[in-house]
Amino acid sequence: MSQPDWGKSAVAAVIDSLKDEPGALLPILHGIQDALGYIPSGSVPVIAEALNLSRAEVHGVITFYHYFRETPPGKHTVHLCRAESCQSMNSEALHAHAKSKLGIDFHQTTQDGDFSLEPVYCLGLCSCSPAIAIDGEVYGRVSSERFDEILNEVRSPA
Amino acid sequence: MSTRIYVPCDSGALSLGAEKVAHAIALEAAKRGIAIDLVRNGSRGLFWLEPMVEVSTANGRIAYGPVSPSEVAGLFNADFLNGGKHALNLGLTEEIPYLKNQERLTNARVGITDPVSLEDYIAHDGYRGLKNALKLAPAEIVKQVTDSGLRGRGGAAFPTGIKWNTVLNTQDEQKYIVCNADEGDSGTFSDRMIMEGDPFVLIEGMTIAGLAVGANRGYIYLRVEYPHAYRNLNAAIAAAKQAGYLGQDICGSGKAFELEVRLGAGAYVCGEETALLESLEGKRGLVRFKPPLPAIKGLFGKPTVINNVISLASVPIILDRGGEYYRDFGMGRSRGTLPIQLAGNIKRPGLIEKAFGVTLREVLYDYGGGSATGRPIRAVQVGGPLGAFMPESQFDTPLDYEAFAALWAVLGHGGIVVFDDSVDMAHMARYAMEFCAEESCGKCTPCRIGSTRGVEVMDKIINNQERAENIKLLRDLSDTLLNASLCALGGMTPYPVLSALNHFPGDFGAEK
CATH class of the missing domain: 1.20.1440.230 (NADH-ubiquinone oxidoreductase 51kDa subunit, iron-sulphur binding domain)
Known part of the structure; x- marks a missing residue:
C-alpha cells in the first residue's frame, strides 16, 4: 500500500460490510485490526460518520479495550500471561527474561520491528502455566530456555 | 479397517505440542503405508499427560502420553495401533483413576468426540434435550431447569430457573439469549474446554433457553484470547444451521433461533453481565446500575437471559435426563456437578467434574498429587482473581457455595490456583x-x-x-x-x- 494511504479502502470495506449489524462498533474495530494490524487514527471519523456516533465515542471505545491498538504492531506480537496461575509457576522470571531478551518492556516494539510485547490477563491455559501466545499460537509450561527456542522458531519457521 | 487415532485440538494440548504430534503420526503412518483415521478430539482434561494420544481398540480407547514428536516412531514400533506395550502406555483411558472417579455430566463428551462433527455429537446422545424441549411448553422447560437446582456457574450462583422465569414472564416481541463466554478469571478454563471440545452442547443449551423464554436470537460473547474456541464455535454453528438445528425452523417445529459469536477485546470487566451487554451494544464496557435487571431490560433494552457457558451447557443433560436426575448430584443447596479446574503449581493439573461436596484436600492431593515443585502447598486461590486465598487449615472445606461463603471465601467458577511455600x-x-x-x-x-x-x-x-x-x-x-x-x-x-x-x-x- 503506497504512502500516505493508511488503509482507507480496507477500512471502508470493513465498515460497509458490518455497519448494519446491531452493535456494530466492536465487530468493525475487530475487522479493521484484523486487516491492518491496528486501528489508524484516520479511521475514527469515518467510523463515527457511518455509525452516527461522535468521534469521541469511537475513540473512547478504542481506548477502553486493551486489545485494540492505535499503532502498528511488530511483525509478531508476543503475549505473556500475567495472571495468578502463571505467577504460581514463576512467570515473573520468564517475563524478566523475555523483556531483557527482546530489550523492550510491555506495550513496546523492538527496534527492528520484529516483536511487540503485550501482557495478557489469562489465556485459559492455567493447567499449563506459565503460558504465552505469539500471533495466536499458544505455548504452555514455557521456561526461559523454551522461550528462546520459540522465538527462533517464530523468526525462521521450519 | 483403518485404526482411529485421537490427538486433541484443545488449546491446552496444542500449547504442549499436540499439532506437531498429530503431524508426526500422520507422516509416520504414511511412511509405513498404514491407513489411519486421525481424529482431533477435545482434551480429556488430564493436562500433565498432554499431548495425550488415544487409539481405538476392540477393548476400548487406550491412551499414551505425554507424547512428543520424537517418540512417535517408537510408538509405531511398539504396535501402539493395537494397544502395544510402551513406556507411555497409560492403559484404557476410561480406567485412569483421575478420570474414572469423576461425574461427567456437562463434560460428558469433551475429549471423546470430534468437536465439530454434528454426526458424532448426535451419536453420543446430543440433541436429545432439545428434542424433549420441543415437546414441552415454555413454562415446562423452565420448570425442569428450576427443578434441577442449577445455579449460575459463572460465579454468582444465582438460580438459573428463576432468571429464566423472569424473562419468560416479561412480555416483549424481541428477547435475547446471551452467553457469557468472557472467561477471564485466572485458573479457569472449563468454558474454553467446552467451547473447543464440545461446542454443540452450548449451542443446544442456548437453543433450549430460547424455546423456554421465547427468544429467537442469541449471542455468544467470547473473549478474544480464545481464537481456537472461536473457530470451533463458528464451525459448529454452521453445521447446526445446515442441519436445521439452528435457523428459522428448528427441527421442523416452526420455531426460530439464530446464533452468532461476538468477540470481546481484552477487558476483564466485560465478564460482568451488564458491562458485557454494553460491550455487545458496541460501547465501552461500563457496568450498569441494577435495577433494571437484564432479565427485564437487557441487551438493546430487551428482556435477556444472560448465563455463563457452563450453566447453558448443563441444560441439555437436564432436559434429556430430567431436572431430578441432575439435582440428585451434589450437597445442600449446591446441586449437580461442578467442573473443577485445577491449575497453577500442581503436579496433576486438569479438569475434574465432580458432584458438589468433594473437599479441597481431596482435589489438591488425591487428584492433584500435591504441588508441581514438590514443596508444601501454602495457599490456594479459589474462584479467580476476586476469590479469597485459603490456607492449609481450610483445605477440608467441601466444594459447596454456602460452605465457602461461611468462610468468607468464594467458590465462583470453580477454578483453583495452587501456590507452594515460595509465594509471598x-x-x-x-x-x-x-x-x-x-x-x-x-x-x-x-x-x-x-x-x-x-x-x-x-x-x-x-x-x-x-x-x-x-x-x-x-x-x-x-x-x-x-x-x-x-x-x-x-x-x-x-x-x-x-x-x-x-x-x-x-x-x-x-x-x-
Missing part, C-alpha cells in the same frame, strides 16, 4: 489491587480510585513505611471497596487482599 502473600495482595486498577471500568469511584490507592498502600506496607498505620488504612479502604462498589470487580477485590492479610499476616510484616 503481600505480593499477591498488591497484585490483586493492581489488577483491579488495570481492569476497572472507571464508572464508580471506590473501584476506580480505591484500587490505585490500594496499590500505593500495599507498596508502603511492603516497604515497611508506617506499616501498622497502613495496614489499618488497607482495611478501611477494603471496607469502602466492599460496600460501595457498583459491581463485583471493586466489591470483591478485598477478598484476595484481606484473606491474604488475615491468613498470612507474617508476609505483611506482623510478628509471627
Whole structure:
C-alpha cells in the first residue's frame, strides 16, 4: 500500500460490510485490526460518520479495550500471561527474561520491528502455566530456555 | 479397517505440542503405508499427560502420553495401533483413576468426540434435550431447569430457573439469549474446554433457553484470547444451521433461533453481565446500575437471559435426563456437578467434574498429587482473581457455595490456583489491587480510585513505611471497596487482599 494511504479502502470495506449489524462498533474495530494490524487514527471519523456516533465515542471505545491498538504492531506480537496461575509457576522470571531478551518492556516494539510485547490477563491455559501466545499460537509450561527456542522458531519457521 | 487415532485440538494440548504430534503420526503412518483415521478430539482434561494420544481398540480407547514428536516412531514400533506395550502406555483411558472417579455430566463428551462433527455429537446422545424441549411448553422447560437446582456457574450462583422465569414472564416481541463466554478469571478454563471440545452442547443449551423464554436470537460473547474456541464455535454453528438445528425452523417445529459469536477485546470487566451487554451494544464496557435487571431490560433494552457457558451447557443433560436426575448430584443447596479446574503449581493439573461436596484436600492431593515443585502447598486461590486465598487449615472445606461463603471465601467458577511455600502473600495482595486498577471500568469511584490507592498502600506496607498505620488504612479502604462498589470487580477485590492479610499476616510484616 503506497504512502500516505493508511488503509482507507480496507477500512471502508470493513465498515460497509458490518455497519448494519446491531452493535456494530466492536465487530468493525475487530475487522479493521484484523486487516491492518491496528486501528489508524484516520479511521475514527469515518467510523463515527457511518455509525452516527461522535468521534469521541469511537475513540473512547478504542481506548477502553486493551486489545485494540492505535499503532502498528511488530511483525509478531508476543503475549505473556500475567495472571495468578502463571505467577504460581514463576512467570515473573520468564517475563524478566523475555523483556531483557527482546530489550523492550510491555506495550513496546523492538527496534527492528520484529516483536511487540503485550501482557495478557489469562489465556485459559492455567493447567499449563506459565503460558504465552505469539500471533495466536499458544505455548504452555514455557521456561526461559523454551522461550528462546520459540522465538527462533517464530523468526525462521521450519 | 483403518485404526482411529485421537490427538486433541484443545488449546491446552496444542500449547504442549499436540499439532506437531498429530503431524508426526500422520507422516509416520504414511511412511509405513498404514491407513489411519486421525481424529482431533477435545482434551480429556488430564493436562500433565498432554499431548495425550488415544487409539481405538476392540477393548476400548487406550491412551499414551505425554507424547512428543520424537517418540512417535517408537510408538509405531511398539504396535501402539493395537494397544502395544510402551513406556507411555497409560492403559484404557476410561480406567485412569483421575478420570474414572469423576461425574461427567456437562463434560460428558469433551475429549471423546470430534468437536465439530454434528454426526458424532448426535451419536453420543446430543440433541436429545432439545428434542424433549420441543415437546414441552415454555413454562415446562423452565420448570425442569428450576427443578434441577442449577445455579449460575459463572460465579454468582444465582438460580438459573428463576432468571429464566423472569424473562419468560416479561412480555416483549424481541428477547435475547446471551452467553457469557468472557472467561477471564485466572485458573479457569472449563468454558474454553467446552467451547473447543464440545461446542454443540452450548449451542443446544442456548437453543433450549430460547424455546423456554421465547427468544429467537442469541449471542455468544467470547473473549478474544480464545481464537481456537472461536473457530470451533463458528464451525459448529454452521453445521447446526445446515442441519436445521439452528435457523428459522428448528427441527421442523416452526420455531426460530439464530446464533452468532461476538468477540470481546481484552477487558476483564466485560465478564460482568451488564458491562458485557454494553460491550455487545458496541460501547465501552461500563457496568450498569441494577435495577433494571437484564432479565427485564437487557441487551438493546430487551428482556435477556444472560448465563455463563457452563450453566447453558448443563441444560441439555437436564432436559434429556430430567431436572431430578441432575439435582440428585451434589450437597445442600449446591446441586449437580461442578467442573473443577485445577491449575497453577500442581503436579496433576486438569479438569475434574465432580458432584458438589468433594473437599479441597481431596482435589489438591488425591487428584492433584500435591504441588508441581514438590514443596508444601501454602495457599490456594479459589474462584479467580476476586476469590479469597485459603490456607492449609481450610483445605477440608467441601466444594459447596454456602460452605465457602461461611468462610468468607468464594467458590465462583470453580477454578483453583495452587501456590507452594515460595509465594509471598503481600505480593499477591498488591497484585490483586493492581489488577483491579488495570481492569476497572472507571464508572464508580471506590473501584476506580480505591484500587490505585490500594496499590500505593500495599507498596508502603511492603516497604515497611508506617506499616501498622497502613495496614489499618488497607482495611478501611477494603471496607469502602466492599460496600460501595457498583459491581463485583471493586466489591470483591478485598477478598484476595484481606484473606491474604488475615491468613498470612507474617508476609505483611506482623510478628509471627
